[in-house]
Amino acid sequence: MKKEIIDELQEMNSFLAEHKIEDGYQAPANYFNNLQLDLLQKLDIKNENNAQEKPLGTFQKIMQAILRPAPLLTAAALALFALGIFFWPAYDATIDAQLSFSDLSEEEVHAYIEDNIDEFDLDLLSIADASIDETTLMNKLEDDQLDEYINNNIEEFDEQLFDEIF
Amino acid sequence: MKEDIDDKILSLISNKTSVEQGFRLLMDTYQERLYHHIRRMVIEHEDADDVLQNVMIKVFKSIHKFEQNAALYTWLYRIATNETISFLRKKNRKKTSSIHNEDLNLDNTLKAEIQFDGDEAQRILRQALNELPEKQKLVFNMRYFDEMPYKQIAEVLNTSVGSLKASYHHAVKKIESYIKQQNFI
Numbered sequence: 001m002k003k004e005i006i007d008e009l010q011e012m013n014s015f016l017a018e019h020k021i022e023d024g025y026q027a028p029a030n031y032f033n034n035l036q037l038d039l040l041q042k043l044d045i046k047n048e049n050n051a052q053e054k055p056l057g058t059f060q061k062i063m064q065a066i067l068r069p070a071p072l073l074t075a076a077a078l079a080l081f082a083l084g085i086f087f088w089p090a091y092d093a094t095i096d097a098q099l100s101f102s103d104l105s106e107e108e109v110h111a112y113i114e115d116n117i118d119e120f121d122l123d124l125l126s127i128a129d130a131s132i133d134e135t136t137l138m139n140k141l142e143d144d145q146l147d148e149y150i151n152n153n154i155e156e157f158d159e160q161l162f163d164e165i166f
Numbered sequence: 167m168k169e170d171i172d173d174k175i176l177s178l179i180s181n182k183t184s185v186e187q188g189f190r191l192l193m194d195t196y197q198e199r200l201y202h203h204i205r206r207m208v209i210e211h212e213d214a215d216d217v218l219q220n221v222m223i224k225v226f227k228s229i230h231k232f233e234q235n236a237a238l239y240t241w242l243y244r245i246a247t248n249e250t251i252s253f254l255r256k257k258n259r260k261k262t263s264s265i266h267n268e269d270l271n272l273d274n275t276l277k278a279e280i281q282f283d284g285d286e287a288q289r290i291l292r293q294a295l296n297e298l299p300e301k302q303k304l305v306f307n308m309r310y311f312d313e314m315p316y317k318q319i320a321e322v323l324n325t326s327v328g329s330l331k332a333s334y335h336h337a338v339k340k341i342e343s344y345i346k347q348q349n350f351i
Contacts, residue, residue: 002313014338015345016310021291023311025205027214032201035215036193039222045189048182 171195172238179229189226196239197222199312200246206307207250208257209296217253221246236321243322247304254300294344298337305330306337 001020009017039045175195178188200221205214224245232241298306304323308314309330316327323330 005310005313009338012335012338014342016338016341019287019291021295021310022285022288023202023206024288024292025202025209025211025214027198027201027205027211031211031215032193032197035197035218035222036190039193039219039226040186040189042219043189043223043226045186045226047184047186 169237175238176229176232176234192225192238193222196242200242203243203246203307203312204250206295206311207300207303208253213253213257217246217249221249224249237318240318240321243308243318244324247322251300251304290345290348291341294341294348297344298340302333302337302340305333306341309334 006017171191175188175192178184178191181188197218201214201218204217204221205211208214208217221242225242232238236244295303295306301323305319308319308322309316314322316330319330320327
């Protein structure tokens with residue numbers, strides 16, 4: 001015990017100056033070594049250069065492989081995306097042009113039919129719902145073409161209908 | 167000398183590549199003293215172990231905020247003292263309904279925990295010490311067992327040196343009084 005503490009007790013006339021109280025508490029054997037190890041582990045205290053990554057589980061490895069950025073795949077995906085953006089409006093316009101038959105003017109339809117009348121039959125005209133001038137049609141058809149058509153299809157006409165036509 | 171070790175501890179802990187060595191050095195230097203400081207107050211080893219672990223966790227988590235206005239040793243003692251007082255108050259709240267039994271238990275605990283080597287005088291002295299109020303016991307322990315200067319105790323307990331001297335004096339007189347009651351002197 002320090003002299004100054006003993007002197008102080010003597011000044012107080014305390015018997016503690018003569019009878020020292022022993023610090024009788026003792027820790028179990030190896031307590032301090034174990035405490036240090038426990039705390040270092042509990043607090044995860046490591047030097048940065050000693051830090052080791054924890055081994056990954058199978059599921060984590062698979063997920064990591066799937067999610068790992070692959071430069072080539074990423075570049076390819078980006079290129080496809082860019083092409084998609086570039087071509088999409090043109091493709092869309094083509095489809096619109098093909099499907100916008102009703103946008104054509106009536107004169108344009110007539111002109112097209114008259115130029116290509118040989119390639120049409122009546123069924124196709126009815127499907128197209130194109131109104132066509134009967135005289136124009138008759139003028140375009142030769143007599144022998146009419147005869148041939150009638151001869152080939154006469155059985156399908158009844159007499160009354162034949163009279164109505166001619 | 168102590169300041170040199172403290173500087174080394176702080177320097178090692180502040181560097182990420184040597185934090186482990188820093189913490190090991192801190193524990194090697196102070197864990198036993200802190201353990202005994204706590205143990206003298208809580209008596210049982212298991213309680214001292216719990217408190218000391220909490221102290222070390224708090225120290226590690228807040229050491230980066232430590233401002234070197236006081237010595238590291240003083241700062242550690244302050245944390246340990248606050249943690250011990252907090253533990254004792256929580257424990258006392260739980261046991262207020264069985265004070266009488268608690269006194270008996272403490273007496274038995276003292277017999278079991280302290281290694282007296284058959285010295286009855288030491289057991290009575292220890293009992294006398296445990297009869298002291300919380301603050302007087304703290305002051306007595308730090309002055310008598312840890313031999314700390316009053317100035318340092320004042321920093322730990324955030325009080326004046328004059329008040330500490332008075333507390334120490336009262337503590338010594340109360341211990342003597344208890345011993346006389348036991349017909350020991």
